[in-house]
Amino acid sequence: MTLDTVKHAADTPDTELPWAELGLKHDEYERIRAILGRRPTGAELAMYSVMWSEHCSYKSSKVHLKQFGEKAPHSDALLVGIGEQAGVVDVGQGYAVTFKVESHNHPSYVEPYQGAATGIGGIVRDIIAMGARPVAVMDPLRFGAADHPDTKRVLPGVVSGIGGYGNCLGLPNIGGEIVFDDCYQGNPLVNALCVGVMRHEDIHLAKASGAGNKVILYGARTGGDGIGGASILASETFEDADGKPAKRPAVQVGDPFQEKLLIESTLELFAQDLVVGIQDLGAAGLSCATSELASNGSGGMRVELDTVPLRDSSLSPEEILMSESQERMCAVVEPEKVERFLAVCEKWDVIATVIGEVTDGDRLEIFWHGEQIVDVPPRTVAHEGPLLNRPYARPEWQDALQADDAGALPRPETSEELREQVVRLVSSPNQASKSWVTDQYDKYVLGNTVLAQPEDGGMIRIDEETNLGVAIATDGNGRYAKLDPYAGAQLAFAESYRNVAATGAKPLAVTDCLNFGSPEDPAVMWQFAEATRGLADACQTLGTPVTGGNVSLYNQTGEQAIHPTPVVGVLGVIDDVTRRTPHAFKEAGQLIYLLGDTRAEFGGSAWSQVIHNHLGGLPPKVDLERERLLAEVLINASRDGMIDAAHDLSDGGLVQAVTESAVAGGVGARLVVPDGLDAFTFLFSESAGRAIVAVPRSEETRFTDMCAARGLPAARVGVVDGESIEVQGEFGIPLAELREAREATLPALFG
Template identity: 85%
Template sequence: MTTDAGTASERVSTTIDTVKRAVDTPGLAQPWAELGLKRDEYDRIREILGRRPTGAELAMYSVMWSEHCSYKSSKVHLRQFGEKAPPSDALLVGIGENAGVVDVGQGYAVTFKVESHNHPSYVEPYQGAATGVGGIVRDILAMGARPVAVMDPLRFGAADHPDTRRVLPGVVAGVGGYGNCLGLPNIGGEVVFDPCYQGNPLVNALCVGVMRHEDIHLAKASGVGNKVILYGARTGGDGIGGVSVLASETFADPSAAGTRPAKRPAVQVGDPFQEKLLIECTLEVFREKLVVGIQDLGGAGLSCATSELASAGSGGMRVELDSVPLRDATLSPEEILMSESQERMCAVVEPDKVERFLEICEKWDVLATVIGEVTDGDRLEIHWRGEQIVDVPPRTVAHEGPVYQRPYARPVWQDALQADDPAKLSRPGTPEELREAVLSLVASPNQASKSWITSQYDRYVLGNTVLAQPEDSGMIRVDEETNLGVALATDGNGRYAKLDPYTGAQLALAEAYRNVAASGATPLAVTNCLNFGSPEDPAAMWQFAEACRGLADACLALGTPVTGGNVSFYNQTGEVAIHPTPVVGVLGVIDDVTRRTPMGFTGEGDLLFLLGDTREELGGSAWSEVAHGHLGGLPPAVDLDRERLLAEVLVAGSRDGMLDAAHDLSDGGLVQALVESCLRGGLGARIVLPEGTDPFVALFSESTGRAVVAVPRSEELRFTDMCRARGLPATRIGVVDGDSLDVQGQFSIGLGELREASESTIPALLG
């Protein structure tokens, strides 16, 4: 690379701001506001240091105290996940590390986490989504695990909106391109369309990794004299102020600032092939036990990695910033510290192991450089061109940032929204109208097949994928000899959460929990990605507070601790916020993946049972959205005791060979579940609705705690006896048979017509 040496010299040598200069020039004006800091935050930094910060220190504090990195508005509410955490023998590493770790038996541990890359994906869809995948994969890698699968809960604006056609293809290509190049199967997720996400798409990325118990690694810098090694890609100008700043402010109103956000720091640029080398290199240094502590470089880049490692360690750290390999020699120290260039990691290595560490990096063609060492002090010191430019207590940067008690209040419009009951909406009353309502539902963008999207992802690479979308949960085999496996599902319904954020968060957990159990796995633990509007808006903050309270209460009731996650605020354009969208991921374990339960009806003659109770619950329902564009009323009630009971029955039925298929009931109710199971398995169903029931309510209600299961005739008595003994309602509603969905006395729709309705929508809108 050739550079303009004169320009570099001019930018660096004449503007370097040393600690000594900061002491000597206390009144120097500094751009704290431009870097996103508030006046009181800047004053607090001066108080901590006893002087004004240098430019490099100001850069570090600004990115590390940003909303995205510091959780300054959410900490007071997130504490509930620890305070209300249920006892768990399975939890090995909880909240506070790169990712949570769960014991799944046989000496194996699984680590998993979901994070957001929402704002960068709107600015630059392909790279925003791709680097979201890359970042979450490195979080899992940093725990000592081999990444084995990814998932991607996605939300976009209206499916027919022009900007959705700009954003969605790039996001999908970024998710698929990066994951496919890494050789990681994409086993699940969601794709949801709603006008509220116009200008604020949600791109959440989940990764799961597997390791042995003894291989768990934590992010800490301990051992005086141990070396700090930066390895991976060179540091460039891409991503300076990236997600750390971009995700800490609302986008401007498009009507005033065009169709793109006005504030556009450079989005990171990913290189999946470099990341693949980084993964294999890191796993080899783990195997040889060469690492004391390790941290990936994601949001806030070197500022985060150095301060967090030093903060979690037993001493201080000294870093020579000149040693950082650069792609652009003109970068200033502040830019180097703020850069969020991808595919980089930081390791703490004992001196006598450095040579071997570097040999392994060279073997994998991974650039590695010693940039510092652990000291016996309690400061993070950074030097540049022989001058000290940073001298800070690392905990004040990484873990002792501002904590805000943001004001929050129930919105004035909430009562009117909940009073707008969908019971007043006109309903299909004749068999012909019911038939048309079913076809309209099945063809709607949110209920239609997403195969046009998911076919762009490799779901079966590595050979251990047992279940993948559109199944209720993704499932991965952990041990090829014993068939031990894990299942994961992510869910969230912003419409429910808009109606009642407390209940909406619980419904997200309940659905993911139910999805995992439907496949035969026992739910163990939770991760979450909490996507909300501006924390400076009391209404959005109330939604967030209620969702946290609801999720914490539900996790306690279900016995599933939160292991970690992510908060994404400022998902707002002008004054218009997205629906509150808590996305919840649930991980479960299954002793033998050969006993899993798929969702498709494949056993002709199998008996169909509806498990659970159906009530007239249509608030926030798919039917009310599709038929009337309506959002109002109350969401379905949550019964967590019923959810636990249903899960026990589904897991026992899978384990004991009593079920050929199972599918949870959620968006679209019973009829949507039946259509999906028929199309997935290629067989139809004859349905007889219970006598005295309203056909419309029976088919379209979204009451929770329900599932439809296919039971071989030989297992009917054993299965119904189990349900009766446990107190779970099990109503026989039909049989797997033929090539149509036949609701007797009402309508019949051939599978060909249903498939056309389901599979043609997304290609027509986006293809």
């Protein structure tokens, strides 16, 4: 094929280019022509198509995401906010923590193992690029029906990919979620979170400054995998040298051992002060790295694309620019430090190549064997993509869905029926033990894991001398969000906030992964707009800024969209991890207190799903001030030694939480239904802003006085005791029966 140079593009304005096949709209293509004052070259078209894709440009979501900045609460802890590769917060003692959650949904459906593995790899590189050492990962997951044949294909592959990549990197997997629902059958959600630690002075940003500074690509060679992964484009758009479509695999292929070398070499480069700016290569590959570095810097950039080390010599320039081959980074380095930079990479057996330099101009210029194939203003590629204000409207079916009240469903009429429904609920796929999955992950590598699954939140020790630590939780209930997206997003945030507080840590900041259907559907865009507004309002109220995250759209099969699923991660700090609070009951005789108000709230509940296969009504009411108060009590009680166990109440209600705490601790519970509640509501309600705690008898007066002084309802509802869970006047279930029922579910489905 004839190389499409900038001069050739200017001389052939009428040449047809495959803009539509690359996922661009006609008006977007015309805007590119206007920006350049000519038609784009093939390489320029490739860059704009991937960088202006939904995944990279956020063109449908930016108009709503700006609320996270406009409503951002003041936070002394926030060091780096939205706009960088990951947010950074101050956790004290000179330490900073960076964390972020992203999606790898579509690749994980096509090729579950590699899709999930490279999702972990990508989020880890975001954390490295900020200057931090990765210390833990988490994985919020959503799958189709547990008994569907295709779930048996997708789930084991995803779990193996996460475990295989993370375990090889030597990173503990300390938390996450696994949810099954029919709506995710064709669109599983594979979200990945990573957290990293650094000193304040070690923060690095993605920018290319200083004319004459060198641009170095280091890590794995560039291959044909993942080409166009950031957009809907197919790699066969570009022809090979024989004029035939070049077929390339759509899903990236990961090599965790190469990534481990990349981590260590990058951290040594930082330690030796050899880097001016840095960017990982993830979505859109070199197109993203070069345009974002140049756009964030003070000048332009010149790149010699033919110097890029390749795994496949047949790749065209367009394919090299779009390739999403894994385990690659791009750094800007002062000329006098290049030799030392290359020496560090050689020490770690990492390929490093100078591919260009920063210029004093304002253009990104890319050359191929001396011929110029790209000449663009970098900001137009990286940061000035389309901004769509898509129409959105409350769907016509929303009123009927909310009117179909789950509270009107038939309830158990006898104690025996109540007992049977408890067993069914706690052993259902969503509520059952996830140990079949989490046992495939290494939770304790590196030796600083303090809490991990199935605790309310994962916790990592940061400083071995002072015991400073951080806790992280991720949550999201798509059923709640389907009923009311505004409240559903706030409930996701509230649950994560509550989970972090239940461990004894103080919530500081938020990252989010917003998973929705097609933005071209006004009903989906309404869900997105409402969820974003709800999350922004909640974060503003509770003083926890959103530091960054990810939007995943087009999670849809035909006309069937997934439930709106905002997954919210909350990070908190704890001064002394030895004062943490686990969720397991551990000592007979301790008193069980229920904190918060319990109402007959069953919309979107686990009970309505498991027993009646029903979704309707309204989700639980949100009371953010109550969440704040509950968190303060949990944190103070943990710090002052008033409680020995704490567990938030969410999916499945009180009976689920008590079962998990009892089974984990190997000791039972005797429960008494408090005045004003019936046994059914007491056990299955999913009212928000609640937790159970186990209080030593010696601390009861101090604890209840604190709750009373702060105005938090606290009802004594039982005692830790025996080898069963008994509800006075109703039933008793041996712990052995509950344990066996809960632990048998996933192995029976997937083992």
